[in-house]
Amino acid sequence: xxxxxxxxxxxxxxxxxxxCGPDPVSELSEEDIGDATERLRPALTEVEMxxxxxxxxxxxxxxxxxxxxxxxxxxxxxxxxxxxxxxERCQKSLFDQYPNPPxxxxxxxxxxxxxxxxxxxxxxxxxxxxxDVPSFEAYRDGNGAWTPFGGLPEPSSPGDWSRxxxxxxxxxxxxxx
Numbered sequence: 001x002x003x004x005x006x007x008x009x010x011x012x013x014x015x016x017x018x019x020c021g022p023d024p025v026s027e028l029s030e031e032d033i034g035d036a037t038e039r040l041r042p043a044l045t046e047v048e049m050x051x052x053x054x055x056x057x058x059x060x061x062x063x064x065x066x067x068x069x070x071x072x073x074x075x076x077x078x079x080x081x082x083x084x085x086x087x088e089r090c091q092k093s094l095f096d097q098y099p100n101p102p103x104x105x106x107x108x109x110x111x112x113x114x115x116x117x118x119x120x121x122x123x124x125x126x127x128x129x130x131x132d133v134p135s136f137e138a139y140r141d142g143n144g145a146w147t148p149f150g151g152l153p154e155p156s157s158p159g160d161w162s163r164x165x166x167x168x169x170x171x172x173x174x175x176x177x
Contacts, residue, residue, distance in 0.1 A: 028107060028108050028111060032106075032108040033108050033111065033112060035108070036104075036106060036108035036109040036111070036112045037112050037176075039102065039109065040102070040104065040109055040112055040113065041173060041176070042098075042100070042173060043098045043099075044098050046171055049094060049098075050067055050073070050074070052090075052094050052097075052098075053074065053087070053090045053091060053094060054067065054074075056086075056089075056090035056093060056094070057086065057087065057090055060086045060089075060090070062082075062083050062086045062087070064076045064077060064078055064079050064080070064083050065079070065083070065087060074087070103143075103144070104144050107140065110136070110139065110140040110144055111136065113144055113172060114136050114139045114140075114144075116172035116173065116175045116176060117133075117139075117146070117147060117148055117172055118133060119172075119175035120147075120148045120149075120168055120169075120170075120172060120174075120175055121133050121148040123167065123168035123175075124148055124149075124152070124164065124168050126167075126168075127163075127164060127167055127168065129152060129153075129164070130153075131148045131151060131152070132151055133148075134146055147170075147172075148168075149164075149170050152164070
């Protein structure tokens with residue numbers, strides 16, 4: 001499934017909300033959505049974050065961690081306390097230099113993330129998985145706690161989780177085409 005541009009999807013849904021009756025979300029402008037998207041979008045991609053940590057580990061002569069085959073994260077064997085401490089310092093350094101985006105606080109910010117998760121839900125549904133998508137209001141009232149992967153059934157085989165993650169990445173920004 002090809003990811004739809006968040007801005008185009010939001011504009012389509014704003015039109016839908018406006019035509020369905022009054023709702024505070026119907027007052028969102030394209031500018032509100034664009035500004036919210038820019039505030040929330042991470043400064044680095046997952047690959048760039050892993051590159052940063054990999055370089056930091058190398059600078060500190062830590063060689064026990066390998067990048068995960070999926071390209072997101074690291075795993076290690078025979079990890080010492082020093083190795084783990086260096087990994088934690090590298091991660092802290094990454095987030096100090098490139099802070100995580102803020103938690104959503106406006107309707108526009110909640111809408112941006114909600115629509116990314118709706119895209120992710122459609123991807124998972126395409127794999128035959130059932131995803132219960134809450135209404136936007138329920139998502140916002142729950143402070144954005146819902147994610148499509150959070151409600152998936154237990155995988156029936158060890159390869160299921162990897163297949164789901166590969167086909168439908170958990171990072172919602174993967175769907176911002």
